[in-house]
Amino acid sequence: MSTNIMIVGVGGQGTLLTSRILGGIAIEKGYDVKLSEVHGMAQRGGSVVTFVRYGDCVREPIVEEGQADVLIAFERLEAARYHHFLKPGGVMIVNDVVIEPITVISGAAAYPTDVLDSLSGKYNIVKVDANKIAAEVGNQRVFNTVVLGVAARHMDVEKEVWLKVIENTVPPKTVELNKKAFLTGLGE
Amino acid sequence: MKKLLLGNEAIARGAYEAGVKVSAAYPGTPSTEISETIAKYPEVYAEWAPNEKVAAEVAIGASISGVRSMCCMKHVGLNVAADPLFTCSYTGVGGGLVAVVADDPGLYSSQNEQDTRLIARAAMIPVIEPSDSAEAKSFMKRAFELSEKYDTPIILRTTTRLSHSQGVVELCDRKEVEDKPYEKRVDKYVMMPGMAKKRHLYVEDRLNRMAAEMALDPLNRIEYADKSVGFITSGIAYQYVKEAMPEASVLKLGLLNPLPDSLIREFASNVEKIYVFEELEPLIEEHVRAMGIKVIGKEIFTRQGEYSANMLRKAVLGKQEYEAPMAGLPARPPVLCPGCPHRSVFSVMKKLKLHVIGDIGCYTLGAVPPVSVIETTICMGSSISTLHGVEKAKGKDYIKNWVCVIGDSTFLHTGVNSLINSVYNKSTGTVVILDNRTTGMTGHQEHAATGKNLKGEEAHAIDFTELCHAIGVNRVTTVDAFDRDRLAEVLKEETQADELSVVICRAPCALLKGNVFKYKVFADAEKCIGCGACITCGCPALSKENKKAKINPEMCNGCGLCASYCKFGALEKREVIK
Structure with a gap:
């Protein structure tokens, strides 16, 4: 059995950093682990997906539809776009912000603001305004670490392990800020 | 370790x-x-x-x-x-x-x-x-x-x-x-x-x-399990087989050319029903079939796209145990970044109603809405020779409202030889080099005109103007990619000229490290009448809130393109770093 985590967002939001922290956690805990990322053109503001799987033996590097234990979404619409990757009753951590895609900005489509309402019975949905919290912590850019802190409440990993891996993964100048962001997300 | x-x-x-x-x-x-x-x-x-x-x-x-x-x-x-x-x-x-x-x-x-x-x-x-x-x-x-x-x-x-x-x-x-x-x-x-x-x-x-x-090399291996069903597979597809049907026998091939006939025969003689599970073309499948072995392959597995364990479960086991995606959600395609010099250049080309032959790079995004100016893209370096072909087919007057665009790295890749051809064979076209000082789309690699090499050492930087002159292009103009008035003038003149010209549009990629963005654009809700003209520039930092233009200050790089679309002075570019 493996734990399957999926991180979705908008290109440029830092899904890669978050998946690499989760990969570091898995290694630290002695698991087999695989991560899958999207590079190239998809990074230019498009919808991006990264996968993290860990357990005793991990085969494929992707999380498929119906198999995610945790879906971490850095944006509301992206949470809805990938909801069906969650297992029934899975945990959906949503950074409850709206980033309008170009199709909405240009008027070709409308942003469905109530998009998550219909999903509330199916999953354990946790909404957080991480951008606001991150700004209060010191820099809006660490919103993804705030979200990770919220996700950590639903994962069985010791706080010390998280902090150690964060320290080893984020740029050296941002270690303290990221730790603070994480702990705030964790609720400490 | x-x-x-x-x-x-x-x-x-x-x-x-x-x-x-x-x-x-x-x-x-x-x-x-x-x-x-x-x-x-x-x-x-x-x-x-x-x-x-x-x-x-x-x-x-x-x-x-x-x-x-x-x-x-x-x-x-x-x-x-x-x-x-x-x-x-x-x-x-x-x-x-x-x-x-x-x-x-x-x-x-x-x-x-x-x-x-x-x-x-x-x-x-x-x-x-x-x-x-x-x-x-x-x-x-x-x-x-x-x-x-x-x-x-x-x-x-x-x-x-x-x-x-x-x-x-x-x-x-x-x-x-x-x-x-x-x-x-x-x-x-x-x-x-x-x-x-x-x-x-x-x-x-x-x-x-x-x-x-x-x-018998360890690159290839047979994993016998349930011998009533087996898969011949390779690469990432092997993982999907192990995920979806761990009980099946597998012939995992690590050497794909030449294929090991004796091993395939052995597997076939021990396993009843064999599937060939390979992404893209049926290379293994056709080989195995030619050996006279009955297999199931592309009749149930596609030649297109990536495979997955779910796809295998559905095709082989008829199982689909997950919900359908939500219908009708707005797509989020990749877009040119805020402050991207390509967007500025394309806005001028759109205004001049030019036909634009494209090439390979971030700027290929200029083909899709809301930019929608690029009309062809084939392969690396193809734009210059494609424009040349149009001219030779239809005559020089036909291309008076045509240009081609090519990035700096793509130009050095295989555009230079096309430009040589255009000079030699008397093209009169207008070649626009989108010189953003990097190989952008692949993540900012150095090239022969950036002054650095892969090892991070200083290197000779090719001067595009000198290079074009040396090839025999007489009309070479360099324009700041954000100086749209000047660019419009230059493009009007060069497309009308009866001689080949190169226009180098220069401004660094907005994502390039070391960029300092001294400006940001600010929206004035009092002055904004909500006409939406600014939105058509296609910048993701711009949106509408309560029918008025709104700038996301985190995203805006202050290029000011949107402000140039506003006739009411509602968008103002201001210096934020002195």
């Missing part, structure tokens, strides 16, 4: 541990990180070449001199490098030579979905395919051994999913390999007809020997 490595990092690590000394490549998603990783090892000479053909020839030269060498490219790069590699298949190698080629099933960042294995078969070059990061490293090492043992270049094939997935890899030390002595061997290294005829026989014999001897 165990480490999490990207498939691409593992490939580079494998080459490093195998004692590779020379590596050359042109960036291309999903292969780019191989070169970026190998460049960090001081023991390895690594370079960005202007294109894949040059990179392959550099690796061939290094190999002939007796050292282990490699070149890396994406699948379409193999087309560019095909000429030297097809003949290198005849010459064979001195030191081991591996060409790493990354396919892109699902077209995450490519213009087609071609299958490298078919090209390798045509070139009679052996192909090795790993299925995770750990194998990427070990197979790379094996590739160098086989290259030397069988006197052949080897293609290590990867795919986007493998290249951009991380897995646990056990790191080993580098093993220095003694250089092979250089031999003057005209019979082997000069491919004139007389010599090549003999080498062709050698190549055929080589493949036959490999097919026979390699069947």
Whole structure:
């Protein structure tokens, strides 16, 4: 059995950093682990997906539809776009912000603001305004670490392990800020 | 020591541990990180070449001199490098030579979905395919051994999913390999007809020997389990089989050319019902069928896109145990970044109602809404010669409202030779070089005009104006990509001229490190009448809130393009860093 985590967002939001922290956690805990990322053109503001799987033996590097234990979404619409990757009753951590895609900005489509309402019975949905919290912590850019802190409440990993891996993964100048962001997300 | 490595990092690590000394490549998603990783090892000479053909020839030269060498490219790069590699298949190698080629099933960042294995078969070059990061490293090492043992270049094939997935890899030390002595061997290294005829026989014999001897190589393996159903598979597809049907028997192929007939026969004689599960083209399937073995393959598995365990479950077991995606959600396609100089240039071209022939780069996004100015994109470097072709077909007056656009790195890749052709054959077209000082789309690699090389050293920076003059282009103008009034003037003049012209639109990529954005645009809700004209510039930092223009200050890089669309002075560009 493996734990399957999926991180979705908008290109440029830092899904890669978050998946690499989760990969570091898995290694630290002695698991087999695989991560899958999207590079190239998809990074230019498009919808991006990264996968993290860990357990005793991990085969494929992707999380498929119906198999995610945790879906971490850095944006509301992206949470809805990938909801069906969650297992029934899975945990959906949503950074409850709206980033309008170009199709909405240009008027070709409308942003469905109530998009998550219909999903509330199916999953354990946790909404957080991480951008606001991150700004209060010191820099809006660490919103993804705030979200990770919220996700950590639903994962069985010791706080010390998280902090150690964060320290080893984020740029050296941002270690303290990221730790603070994480702990705030964790609720400490 | 165990480490999490990207498939691409593992490939580079494998080459490093195998004692590779020379590596050359042109960036291309999903292969780019191989070169970026190998460049960090001081023991390895690594370079960005202007294109894949040059990179392959550099690796061939290094190999002939007796050292282990490699070149890396994406699948379409193999087309560019095909000429030297097809003949290198005849010459064979001195030191081991591996060409790493990354396919892109699902077209995450490519213009087609071609299958490298078919090209390798045509070139009679052996192909090795790993299925995770750990194998990427070990197979790379094996590739160098086989290259030397069988006197052949080897293609290590990867795919986007493998290249951009991380897995646990056990790191080993580098093993220095003694250089092979250089031999003057005209019979082997000069491919004139007389010599090549003999080498062709050698190549055929080589493949036959490999097919026979390699069947029992650990690159290939049979995993017997339930013998009523089995899969012949390779690469990442193997993982999907193990995920979806762990109880099935598997013939996992690591060597894809030549295919090991004896092993396939053995598997077929022990397993009742056999599926061939391979992404893209039915290379294994057709081979196995030609052996007279009954298999199920592309009649239920597609030739297109990436495979998955769910896809296998559905096709083989008829199971689909997940919900459908939500219908009607707005798409989120990639867009040009806020502050991107390409958007500024395209806005001028749109205003002038020009037909624009495109090329390969971020600026290809200029083909889709809301920019929608680019009308053709074929391959690297094609824009200049395509415009030339239009002119020769329809006459010079026909292209008075046409231009072509090509990025700086793409121009150096294969645009220069097209420009030579345009001069030589009396084109009167207008070539616009979108010079953003980097190879943008693949993640900001240096090139021959940036002044730095892959190792981070200072290097000569080609001056595009001088280069164009030297080729014979008299009309060369450089314009700031954000000076739209001047650019409009220049484009009007140059498209009307009865002579070939080059317009260099220069401004650094908005994502380039070290950029300082001194300005931001601010929206004034009082002045905004909500006409939405600014929105048509297509910048993702701009949106409407309560029918008024709104700027996301986190995203805005202050280029001011949107402000130029506003007739009411509601958008103002202000200096924020003095």
